[in-house]
Amino acid sequence: MNSWQVSWRNLMRKKWRSFLTLLAIILGVAATVSSIAMVQSTQSIISDYASQGQGNTDYYVFGQQDGIDTDYIDELAEENVIEEVLGQSNQRMTLDKEVWDQESEQLDVQVMAIDHLENAIYDITVLEGSLDESGLVIDERTAELWGVEVGDEVNFSASFQETEENVQTQVDAVVENTILLTNPDSWEQAENNEWHVFMGLDTLQKWTDTEGQTEQLLVSGAEGISFEQLGNHLRDFFPAEANMIVQPAVVDESQVATGFEELYASLYVVGGLSLLISAFILYNTLYISVVERRKEFALMKAVGYTPGQTRGYILREVFILSLVGTVIGLGIGVLLSYGFMELLAEIFSNVLYELKIGMPLLIAAVAGLVIPLIAAWLPVMKASNTEVTDVFRESISKPKKKPAFFLIIVGALLLIPGLFWEDMLAFLPLFLGIAILFPFLFSGIIWLLLPVSKLLFQRAGKFAARNLNRQKMRTALTAAIMSFGVTLLVFLSSIGLSVSDSMSELIEGTLGGDVSVVYEDAISEETLQSWRDVEGVDDIETLSTSSFLWYADKEENDMRLMDVNSVTTERMENTPLFQYNQDYEQLLRDLEEPNTIALGREAFDQWGGEVGDTLTVETVNGAEDWTVEGVVDTYRSGGYIGFIHDEQMEAQLGVSDQNEALLLAEEGTASSIKTAITSEEDASLAAVRTAEEQIDAFQQQTEDIFFVLNVLVIFGMGVAGIGIANTLLMGTIERVPEFGTMRAIGSTKWQIQKVILSEAFFIGTGAAIIGSVVGIGVMFLTSVQEVDYMLDLPFHISWLSILLAFIFSITVSMVACILPARRAAKVNISRALRYE
Numbered sequence: 001m002n003s004w005q006v007s008w009r010n011l012m013r014k015k016w017r018s019f020l021t022l023l024a025i026i027l028g029v030a031a032t033v034s035s036i037a038m039v040q041s042t043q044s045i046i047s048d049y050a051s052q053g054q055g056n057t058d059y060y061v062f063g064q065q066d067g068i069d070t071d072y073i074d075e076l077a078e079e080n081v082i083e084e085v086l087g088q089s090n091q092r093m094t095l096d097k098e099v100w101d102q103e104s105e106q107l108d109v110q111v112m113a114i115d116h117l118e119n120a121i122y123d124i125t126v127l128e129g130s131l132d133e134s135g136l137v138i139d140e141r142t143a144e145l146w147g148v149e150v151g152d153e154v155n156f157s158a159s160f161q162e163t164e165e166n167v168q169t170q171v172d173a174v175v176e177n178t179i180l181l182t183n184p185d186s187w188e189q190a191e192n193n194e195w196h197v198f199m200g201l202d203t204l205q206k207w208t209d210t211e212g213q214t215e216q217l218l219v220s221g222a223e224g225i226s227f228e229q230l231g232n233h234l235r236d237f238f239p240a241e242a243n244m245i246v247q248p249a250v251v252d253e254s255q256v257a258t259g260f261e262e263l264y265a266s267l268y269v270v271g272g273l274s275l276l277i278s279a280f281i282l283y284n285t286l287y288i289s290v291v292e293r294r295k296e297f298a299l300m301k302a303v304g305y306t307p308g309q310t311r312g313y314i315l316r317e318v319f320i321l322s323l324v325g326t327v328i329g330l331g332i333g334v335l336l337s338y339g340f341m342e343l344l345a346e347i348f349s350n351v352l353y354e355l356k357i358g359m360p361l362l363i364a365a366v367a368g369l370v371i372p373l374i375a376a377w378l379p380v381m382k383a384s385n386t387e388v389t390d391v392f393r394e395s396i397s398k399p400k401k402k403p404a405f406f407l408i409i410v411g412a413l414l415l416i417p418g419l420f421w422e423d424m425l426a427f428l429p430l431f432l433g434i435a436i437l438f439p440f441l442f443s444g445i446i447w448l449l450l451p452v453s454k455l456l457f458q459r460a461g462k463f464a465a466r467n468l469n470r471q472k473m474r475t476a477l478t479a480a481i482m483s484f485g486v487t488l489l490v491f492l493s494s495i496g497l498s499v500s501d502s503m504s505e506l507i508e509g510t511l512g513g514d515v516s517v518v519y520e521d522a523i524s525e526e527t528l529q530s531w532r533d534v535e536g537v538d539d540i541e542t543l544s545t546s547s548f549l550w551y552a553d554k555e556e557n558d559m560r561l562m563d564v565n566s567v568t569t570e571r572m573e574n575t576p577l578f579q580y581n582q583d584y585e586q587l588l589r590d591l592e593e594p595n596t597i598a599l600g601r602e603a604f605d606q607w608g609g610e611v612g613d614t615l616t617v618e619t620v621n622g623a624e625d626w627t628v629e630g631v632v633d634t635y636r637s638g639g640y641i642g643f644i645h646d647e648q649m650e651a652q653l654g655v656s657d658q659n660e661a662l663l664l665a666e667e668g669t670a671s672s673i674k675t676a677i678t679s680e681e682d683a684s685l686a687a688v689r690t691a692e693e694q695i696d697a698f699q700q701q702t703e704d705i706f707f708v709l710n711v712l713v714i715f716g717m718g719v720a721g722i723g724i725a726n727t728l729l730m731g732t733i734e735r736v737p738e739f740g741t742m743r744a745i746g747s748t749k750w751q752i753q754k755v756i757l758s759e760a761f762f763i764g765t766g767a768a769i770i771g772s773v774v775g776i777g778v779m780f781l782t783s784v785q786e787v788d789y790m791l792d793l794p795f796h797i798s799w800l801s802i803l804l805a806f807i808f809s810i811t812v813s814m815v816a817c818i819l820p821a822r823r824a825a826k827v828n829i830s831r832a833l834r835y836e
């Protein structure tokens with residue numbers, strides 16, 4: 001019989017023990033795969049939306065006043081530094097309600113009209129039809145929901161025309177779902193999301209009487225032409241009187257999503273914790289196995305086995321378990337990854353994603369094979385150091401214990417990073433420190449719970465407490481693993497409440513009003529007066545909004561795109577756009593000076609400077625240095641945002657149009673005001689949002705994200721349950737003679753089982769108590785530290801999560817003890833008394 005067969009036979013001798021160990025490895029590897037895959041896939045989604053959202057565009061060209069003559073398209077196309085030029089105009093339209101039989105109130109469509117649909121800038125894959133015509137081009141998701149196919153007519157409400165007649169065009173092509181066309185996949189989702197379609201520019205020009213005109217040009221450079229060369233050529237190409245703005249197409253992920261770092265760190269912590277649980281279970285199993293087989297190892301030494309051969313003998317068993325567990329875990333991890341990513345995609349408006357699974361599989365495979373071998377090293381060394389004389393001993397000597405004060409000092413030192421390190425990764429040394437201190441904490445918990453255990457389990461409770469203290473280190477580490485899961489569950493639930501509450505206040509305090517109305521053009525006084533006549537409107541303020549380029553790093557030419565809002569002292573008193581934790585009025589006075597700006601947190605952190613330093617921005621007058629007067633909190637942008645005075649907005653950025661209105665409404669009328677405004681079907685209307693809608697949407701998204709995280713944590717706690725079962729089973733095997741003696745002197749099977757049940761009660765309840773206290777403590781530290789969450793977080797405690805943590809921890813522990821309890825109750829008295 002070869003050595004591998006011997007190793008397999010040894011594993012099969014203890015089937016349940018091997019199964020529990022294998023299951024722990026499987027779940028640990030699966031959690032690692034899904035955690036890393038979710039992080040990498042989410043990062044890929046954000047990167048794709050940032051880059052592919054503007055196609056292969058290198059530069060945009062805008063007209064400062066009117067549209068751009070389409071003759072420029074042919075002229076630029078002849079330049080040898082240019083690969084391709086597109087003319088594009090955007091028009092917000094509405095599916096005609098009379099002919100479109102749907103209950104949904106959201107029928108808004110953002111039409112992107114392009115002068116030639118088949119191009120290399122917008123790389124789209126046609127499924128049906130052709131891009132040679134000028135009709136609609138829609139994605140397959142929209143085609144299915146609208147119930148149309150190539151050749152069908154689609155009707156739009158022609159609010160941009162003087163006549164009341166609708167306009168119509170046919171569907172010329174159905175293309176693959178693409179990031180360029182982000183669309184809802186149900187009418188329910190369409191309530192808060194508009195549709196996006198492509199269309200030929202000449203069709204829109206006929207409808208809007210803008211023949212020969214386009215809103216912007218999209219330019220891509222020829223091969224071998226540098227980014228700077230193309231920009232300089234475009235600026236020189238247009239005559240000064242044309243008043244053209246040449247703007248680089250900056251890929252900026254912050255404009256797509258911010259604040260995901262903590263989500264990533266949470267996923268890494270959960271995946272790492274699951275692997276640590278698996279490693280501990282394997283270590284525990286091997287340690288007991290080595291103790292049980294000490295005579296076997298002594299005999300191996302006696303017949304000539306070297307320490308190296310003995311180590312290889314055990315490591316083969318470990319490798320078999322880790323290999324089988326890793327292979328199965330990788331498969332389950334892939335399934336979990338798809339499930340969690342589908343859930344995340346639904347949370348973020350059904351975004352398209354490609355599951356990034358290659359690197360997660362590689363990392364998890366390596367971890368699944370290597371970490372068990374590392375965890376096995378100490379037990380393996382113990383086995384290889386077994387002496388030949390151990391075969392004649394009745395018991396093995398106990399290792400010397402390290403001084404308690406040494407462990408307490410080491411554990412306390414590891415807690416320090418969690419007090420000052422403002423990052424989720426501080427959990428790792430924090431958990432390690434708590435693990436070292438846990439035996440001492442657990443002893444105190446046993447003492448506190450002893451009266452409760454005696455009440456529930458009578459004398460068995462006292463007996464169980466004594467047993468746990470005898471094996472304090474092992475049982476404490478088992479409880480610590482479950483405790484870490486409780487800590488994460490309490491912390492993540494609490495911080496979810498805190499983020500939701502804090503963001504709700506920020507939205508109410510910085511949206512600028514109860515209803516925000518954004519226009520594509522300047523808002524006329526006639527339009528404003530029609531809104532003032534709407535029932536419930538108390539007052540209206542208007543402001544200018546635009547975007548400009550700024551240098552996050554001037555030396556490296558790192559340009560980013562920033563949203564900018566205009567402010568005045570008078571308007572900010574009525575409709576505040578940001579919060580400032582210092583002298584609010586002084587900041588507004590400082591912004592009245594030329595070349596001054598206040599930055600949002602994201603822009604300030606990316607820039608890396610200090611208040612009072614200068615920030616380089618691109619203006620109509622070229623690159624200028626502006627003084628940063630302060631860093632503010634606001635909800636008005638998901639990326640980089642800045643605030644400047646109205647006068648600077650016009651003088652230095654060339655923006656004079658007031659294109660956003662902030663409406664103050666009577667209580668309970670915001671929704672009806674929005675309905676009244678959108679019902680006018682104004683083609684220049686870009687967006688209407690209420691503070692209430694923004695709060696509800698954010699709270700729902702926050703709940704969904706933290707739900708995903710908590711599911712992963714509970715998954716890890718389930719793995720910890722396997723560890724508890726493993727520890728109790730090992731303890732049962734070790735105490736076979738003890739249980740045999742108890743049975744011999746008259747103890748019933750139920751009394752034996754109550755001992756194991758009581759031990760499980762101590763472990764589950766102790767883990768819940770310590771984990772909840774630590775979770776509350778971490779939440780408190782997070783609220784008092786300036787953690788990178790985009791906003792200050794109030795101290796909140798999720799009492800519901802604490803209750804659920806207690807229920808889950810105790811339930812898992814009690815379920816985990818069923819097998820060990822039945823094993824203990826079935827101890828054969830005569831065999832037990834002969835057991836060694």
